[in-house]
Amino acid sequence: MIKAINLSTYQYDMDRYNNNYKNVNKFLEGNNLNAIELFGLQLYREELIPKDKIKGVHLMHYPVWLDFWNEDEDGIFEEFNSKEDIINYYGKLDKKVMVDKYREEIKIAEKLNAEYAVFHVSNVRTKHCFNYEFTYTDKEVVDATIEIVNEIFRGLNTNITILFENLWWPGLKMTDPELVRYFIENIEY
Structure with a gap:
């Protein structure tokens, strides 16, 4: 069994370990952990977390993504104040940017010899975290996830295992x- 901790090489994570892998390793050993589930793949630094300790990765998670994916401008602007904010969050105004980023992260995961990659299946606007008046149903989020995952893997040559994480949001x-x-029967992967 893999016992892993979710960790990145971001400054705020590495500050806890004085930017020293020996301290990360001591933490793993002291807590009976044998692996790291890496997130923040785009900014990974091997000198802080050696590849051989990485067993899995968390793919980028967009908590609020369905309005963008559905190209629902009204919905998008309920969450974001400007096009600049949207670009800062997603990278571009074209929804294909999400597919491209996931494909890129899967390729990075393969280079790291990760055994699996985690994909989150949920959607929630910030205000819905407080009022629980969700825009989308579970089925609508699942349908959109099927669509994006199938698009991500269309023509992508990979052997990585994808784990779908459940969350408490729709x-x-x-x-x-x-x-x-x-969901399982409609994923083409």
Whole structure:
């Protein structure tokens, strides 16, 4: 069994270990952990976390992505104040940017010899974290996730295992067995 901690080489993570892998390794050993589940793949630094300790990766997670994916401008501007904010969050105004980023991260994961990559299946606007008046149903989030995941893997030559993470926001909450079955049966990967 893999016992892993989610960690990045971002400054705020590495400051806890004085930017020294020996301290990271002591933490792993002291807590009976044998691996790291890396996130922040785009900014990974091997001198801070050696590749041989990485067993899995967390792909980029966009908590609020469905309005952007659906090209729902009204919905997007309920979350963002300007086009500049949207570009800062996603990288571009074209939804294809998400597919490209996920593909790039999967390629990085392969170079790191990661055994798996985690993809989050949820969507939530900031205000919905407080009022629970969600814009999308579990089924709508699952359908959109099927669409984007199938697009990501279309023509991508990879052997990486994808793990789909459930969250408490609309999406794959694992409370509806039929929806889980539907999701699994429609992923083309």
